[in-house]
Amino acid sequence: MADGMAVSQLREGTPFRLRASGLAGTVGALIGAGGQGAAYHASIGGKPFVLKWYHPHVLEADTRLPGRIARAVERGSPDPRFLWPIDLVEVSGREGLGHLMALRPPRFRGLRDLIAAPPARIDPPLVVRARTCLSLAESFLHLHAKGLCYQDINFGAVFIEPSSGEICICDNDNVDVNGAPASVYGTKKFMAPEIVRGERMPDAGTDLYSMAVMFFYVLHAWHPLEGRAEYEVALMDAEEEMRLYGTQPRFMFDPADASNGPVAGFHDAIVRRWRSLSEGVRRLFVQAFTAGLRPGPAGRVIETQWRAALARMADSILACPACGYEHALDAEDADPDPRRFACVACGAEVPLPPRLLLGRDAVVLCQGAQLHAHHLDPARPFVYGEPLARVEAHPADPAVTGLRNLTADTWTSRLPDGTGAAVPPGRTIRLVDGLEVDFGRRRGTVAAGQSPTR
Missing domain, CATH: 3.30.200.20 (Phosphorylase Kinase; domain 1)
Incomplete structure (x- = not known):
């Protein structure tokens, strides 16, 4: 050959x-x-x-x-x-x-590098991982909406820009009309159980399963079905692979079946990351790898469900001040309980920074957090690109934070006492409880930091 x-x-x-x-x-x-x-x-x-x-x-x-x-x-x-x-x-x-x-820009790295051995491994922050998944969901939504099927979603097909989560998808010569005779079965560990068992060829429905596996890998650097059952395998051969991924697949975080749950001392890092994700994203993973282990559309999570949950999670991420471990809060909690929660990694208390309330949405305003078109323009949902605003610390007092206007337009603001001020391009406005900002196409209100219950 x-x-x-x-x-x-x-x-x-x-x-x-x-x-x-x-x-x-x-x-x-x-x-x-x-x-x-x-x-x-x-x-x-x-x-x-x-x-x-x-x-x-x-x-x-x-x-x-x-x-x-x-x-x-x-x-x-x-x-x-x-x-x-x-x-x-x-x-x-x-x-x-x-x-x-087209030539892939050199700034992109293979998604496989998320699980590569050091020093080749890349370790983007949680918000970048969430946006990577969101971009994948959007891309495959548009592909499936054209009546097409990718057939072979896997690590080798996707490249990521590690600082932003921007992606590009290669190996598109397997794409075909959904329902046409498939040219490939897929890639090991990404194939839906019915394909592993030889009962079905790839289609848009099995793409949804493979996409969910990809998301779990991106967020956890681990396979969703590799819990205790995989840990106890003495020799991984074809028969064991068929059992784990085909005939007896079980999610390692299945709330109704702990038989393939995580092993203490071995899966601890996976458990920490699982506990740190938003409830909305965890709920979709449970659906994808319980009901979604069976063929058919009823259990498979569709792209728009992932997109909404991942966007909310990306807006609700903050780091533990003691160890830096990142957590995602549930942005649906418009009025969080004032009790405190502990970091899932070190146990330290994690305070809740200010949040920007945008209708039913909320963005955690940690230092360095950015606002994009997705946040400020209702006509451009899920569009990120260049930031339109950024949270910055005051140069003389890091405890004081402000929101810098990175657009070419002037914002208007109003404090709780009724006084208002213009925020020209390039200027910063201090983040205080009750501050209202008119961004032009959307209005937002700042809610002071509290410490929510986890």
């Missing part, structure tokens, strides 16, 4: 032509090769791209592949976060096929 792959590879400098547009380009240096084909740097008119060229045996085995890519090119990307095929690539005098796609 290795010799066949070498024969199928292209030489640097080889000219190629795009089938639909007729544009000509040149093959650049090899990026890497795998089971499906090889990826190369490519140039068209001086602009950089990536060319994926398929091994001959792949085209022979997957006869639907050229048609899938041609249809993908014709319909266009369902979401900008997919590195979607731009055009089919042909090389004069050579049999075979490839496709062109």
Whole structure:
């Protein structure tokens, strides 16, 4: 097989032509090769791209592949976060096929690095992990809304910008119309139990299960079904894998069945993270890995459910002042109980900072917290991008915090005593209890910090 792959590879400098547009380009240096084909740097008119060229045996085995890519090119990307095929690539005098796609920016890291061994491991903060999941939910919502199925959601397909949670999704040549004959079964540990058992091929419903597994991995760096049952396996073979992920799958945090629960002293870090998540997100995980272990739409959590819960959680995260461990509060609690709660990692008391109440939504105003279009413009829900406001400490007194206007518009504010002031671009307004701010398209009220019950 290795010799066949070498024969199928292209030489640097080889000219190629795009089938639909007729544009000509040149093959650049090899990026890497795998089971499906090889990826190369490519140039068209001086602009950089990536060319994926398929091994001959792949085209022979997957006869639907050229048609899938041609249809993908014709319909266009369902979401900008997919590195979607731009055009089919042909090389004069050579049999075979490839496709062109955008070059992934170097700031992105493979999502697999979340569970890599140090020093390769990345450890983004909880708010970034939540926004990564939210972006994935949005991307697959748009893909499924087009009547498409991804078929093989897995670590290798997703890349993350570790400081923001921005994502890009690769390996889109498996995408097909939902219900069409599948070209792959999926990737081990991400496949729905019915696929593992050989009862079903991938579709949009099994995508939802794989997506939930991905979310659990992103937030916990662990698989949701690997509790006591996996811990007690002496030799992980095909039979044990079938039992754990196919015939007897059990969620490690199933509230009705503790038989596959976490093992004290081994899963402690997973338990801490689970306890630190918002109730809304935990509730969806329980549904996804109890009722959602069975095929059919009834138990599978859909993208809009994840999106709403993850957005709320991202807005409610604060760190323990003693050890820095991050917790998510339930933003639904508009009037939290004033009793205190303890950090799940070190047991220290964690006070609640001020919050900005925006209708039914609330944002925890920790130092460094940011507001985006999602918060300030009702017409742009779930849009983050550049921050529009940021919480900053007073340079002379870190205990005093303010909200800096990062927009080009002037806000208006009103204090509880009725006095008001303008907040021009670049200026900061002190956060005090009862402060009202008119951001232009939305109004918010600051609620003083308390210490809620967990």
